[in-house]
Amino acid sequence: MDINKFYKNTYNISDEVLKITENAEKEVEKYADNARKVCEYNSVKVLNAFNKHKICEAHFYPTTGYGYDDNGRDTLDMVYADVFGAEDALVRHNIVNGTQAISLCFYGILRPGDTVVAATGRPYDTLEEVIGLRGENGNGSLKDFGINYKEVALKNDKIDIDALVKSIDKTCKMVAFQRSKGYAWRNSLSVDEIGEAITAVKSVNKDIVCFVDNCYGEFVEEKEPCDVGADLAAGSLIKNPGGGICRSGGYIVGTKRCIELVSYRMTCPGIGRECGASLGENRFMYQGLFLAPHIVYQSIKSAMLVSAVFDKLGFDVMPKISDRRTDIIQAVKLGNGEKLVKFCQGIQKGAPIDSFVVPEAWDMPGYESQVVMAAGAFTRGSSIEISADGPMREPYIAFYQGGLTYETAKAAIMSAAENVINCK
Ligand SMILES: *Cc1c(COP(=O)(O)O)cnc(C)c1O
Numbered sequence: 001m002d003i004n005k006f007y008k009n010t011y012n013i014s015d016e017v018l019k020i021t022e023n024a025e026k027e028v029e030k031y032a033d034n035a036r037k038v039c040e041y042n043s044v045k046v047l048n049a050f051n052k053h054k055i056c057e058a059h060f061y062p063t064t065g066y067g068y069d070d071n072g073r074d075t076l077d078m079v080y081a082d083v084f085g086a087e088d089a090l091v092r093h094n095i096v097n098g099t100q101a102i103s104l105c106f107y108g109i110l111r112p113g114d115t116v117v118a119a120t121g122r123p124y125d126t127l128e129e130v131i132g133l134r135g136e137n138g139n140g141s142l143k144d145f146g147i148n149y150k151e152v153a154l155k156n157d158k159i160d161i162d163a164l165v166k167s168i169d170k171t172c173k174m175v176a177f178q179r180s181k182g183y184a185w186r187n188s189l190s191v192d193e194i195g196e197a198i199t200a201v202k203s204v205n206k207d208i209v210c211f212v213d214n215c216y217g218e219f220v221e222e223k224e225p226c227d228v229g230a231d232l233a234a235g236s237l238i239k240n241p242g243g244g245i246c247r248s249g250g251y252i253v254g255t256k257r258c259i260e261l262v263s264y265r266m267t268c269p270g271i272g273r274e275c276g277a278s279l280g281e282n283r284f285m286y287q288g289l290f291l292a293p294h295i296v297y298q299s300i301k302s303a304m305l306v307s308a309v310f311d312k313l314g315f316d317v318m319p320k321i322s323d324r325r326t327d328i329i330q331a332v333k334l335g336n337g338e339k340l341v342k343f344c345q346g347i348q349k350g351a352p353i354d355s356f357v358v359p360e361a362w363d364m365p366g367y368e369s370q371v372v373m374a375a376g377a378f379t380r381g382s383s384i385e386i387s388a389d390g391p392m393r394e395p396y397i398a399f400y401q402g403g404l405t406y407e408t409a410k411a412a413i414m415s416a417a418e419n420v421i422n423c424k
Contacts, residue, residue: 011350013414017309017421021414024308027321028301035220035300035325042219042293049082050290060283067277076285077273080241083289085227086253090263090273091237093281095250098215098236099126105232105252106130106174108262109209112146114173119164119197120189121153124182124213125367125391134368157187159197165204174209175201179217179225180327183391183399185318188327191221195228202229209258215239216327216383216401219296224253232258237285238382240328243295244404245288247281247379295384295404296328302386302403303330305410309417328384330400337361339423340396344374346419347388347400350412351376361392369393377402386412 007013013021059072067073073091080089095101110116116131129135132143142149148171152164164175177197181188198210212225212233218240225233235241237249252262263272307321307330316333319325334340344359354376361372369391377385386409388400403409 007411007414011411011415011418013418014421017414017417020312020417021305021309021410024305024312025410027308028304031304031321032301035297035304038220038222039293039297041222042296046079046083046290046293049079050286052082053079055079055286059286060280062280062282063277064279065277066275068274070276070278070282072282072286073276073278074273076282076289079286079289080251080253084224084233084253086233086259087256088259089251089253090259090266091249091251091285092266092276093237093247093249093278093285094276095237095252095266096248098213098234098239098250099124099130101234101236101250101252102127102213102215103130104262104265105211105234105254105258106142106147106176108265109174109211109232109258110142110145110147111173113148113171115148115150115169115171116142116174116176117164117167117172118149118151118176118178119159119201120176120178121184122151123176123178124215127213128368154186159189159193161197161200164197165200168201168204168208172205172208174211176211176213177225177230178213178215180213180215181318181329181331183397185331185333185395185397187319187323188217188325188329190324190326191217191223191225191228194225194230195223198229216329219293220300220326220328226253231255232262237288238379239384240296240299241289241292242285242379242382242384243288243291244378244382244384245284245291247284249281249285298404298406298409299328299384299402300325301406302409302413303328303400305406305413306330306332306400306416309413310420313417313421328401332398332400334390334396334398334420337392337396339420340390340392340398341372342419342423343398343416344372344388344390346416347374347386347412348376349419350408350415351386352408353377367391388416 132141214233232254237246361370373389
C-alpha cells in the first residue's frame with residue numbers, strides 16, 4: 001500500500017504537504033534520539049519503582065466509603081515519591097485537575113500575612129483567580145485570606161535570579177516556579193535552571209518552600225523538580241503522568257512535612273491522607289504511570305514533527321526542532337485568528353474521537369480570553385492525547401500537545417498543515 005496515496009484519499013493531503021512532511025520527518029529522526037534515551041531511562045525508573053514496592057493485583061482492589069487502609073492508594077503514593085525523587089506524594093483520582101493540585105499546595109502551605117513569589121513571571125491563566133489577580137473579591141482567593149503575591153518577570157527567557165533573591169523578604173513563605181511555558185511565547189525552563197534558582201532561594205532562607213508547577217514537564221527530562229531541591233511539585237493525571245490511561249486526577253510530590261500540610265488541605269486537618277476511597281481507579285493510575293514515559297516520548301516526537309512542518313511552511317515555532325525540550329508543548333505563531341481556528345480544526349479531524357466535530361472559540365471557565373481547542377480524546381480534555389488550543393488574542397499562537405502514537409499524530413498534523421495553507 002502506498003501510504004501517501006492513502007493519506008491523499010482519506011485526509012485530502014496535498015502533494016505539497018506530503019513532501020514537506022517527508023522532509024520534516026527526516027529531521028525528526030535525527031533529533032528524536034535523545035528523547036528516546038530519556039524515555040528508556042524513565043521507563044526503567046518507573047519499572048524499578050513498581051518492582052521495589054512489589055506491585056500486584058491486590059493494589060488494584062477498589063475501596064469504598066471512607067477508604068481507610070487503601071493499600072493500593074498508599075503504595076501508589078510511595079511509587080510516585082520514588083519516581084519523582086521526593087520523600088512523599090499524594091496521588092488521587094478525585095483531585096479534579098492540575099489547577100486544584102497546585103491550589104492545594106498554595107492553600108496547604110501559605111497562611112495570612114505570608115507572601116508567595118512567582119519566580120517565572122505571570123503564572124498559568126487558571127491560577128490568576130486562585131491568587132486573586134482576577135475575579136471577584138470574596139471568592140476565597142489567596143488575596144482574600146491576606147496572602148500577598150509578588151511576581152518576578154523572566155529576563156531573556158531565564159529566571160532573573162538576582163531580582164528573585166532581592167524580592168525575598170521576611171514574609172516570603174513560598175517561591176513558585178512554572179516549568180512549562182503555559183500560554184506564553186517563551187522557552188520552557190529546564191529542571192537544572194529551576195534547580196539553580198532554588199539553590200539561590202535556599203541560600204537566603206532554607207525554610208522557604210520552593211514549589212514547581214510541573215504540568216506538561218513530567219518524563220521529558222531524566223530529572224524532576226524534587227531531584228534538584230524542590231519541596232513540592234504538582235501536576236495533572238490527564239497530562240503526562242497519566243499516560244493516556246488515567247481517567248481523572250492530580251498528583252503532588254514533595255517533602256514529608258509539605259505533603260502532610262497539603263493533605264490537611266486536601267481533606268481536612270486531622271484526617272489528611274487517611275481518607276479517600278479509590279473506587280477502582282488505582283489500576284488506571286498504575287497502568288498510566290507505567291506507560292507514561294513512552295507516551296511522553298510519542299508526544300515529543302509528534303511535537304517535533306509540528307515544529308519541523310510549520311517551520312518549513314514559514315511560521316515561527318517554539319521550540320525549534322533542534323532545541324532541547326523540557327515539556328511536551330509545541331507553540332506555533334500563526335498570526336491570525338482564522339489560521340489558529342483552522343489549525344485546531346485540522347488537528348481535530350485527525351483525532352480518534354469526535355473527529356467529525358468542528359471546534360470553535362468559546363469562553364472556557366477559568367480563562368481570560370476566548371479559547372479554541374481541538375480535543376478528540378478518550379478522556380475528556382486530556383492533553384497527553386492529541387490536542388491543540390490557543391487563546392484568541394494576538395499573536396494567535398497555537399499550542400499543540402500530546403499524541404498517544406506518533407503515527408496517528410502525523411495524520412492529524414498533516415491535516416492541520418493542509419487547513420492552514422488553504423486559509424487565505
Ligand atoms: C495544564 C496546566 C495547568 C493546570 O491546568 P488544568 O487544566 O487545571 O489541569 C497549570 N499549569 C500549567 C503550566 C499547565 O500546563
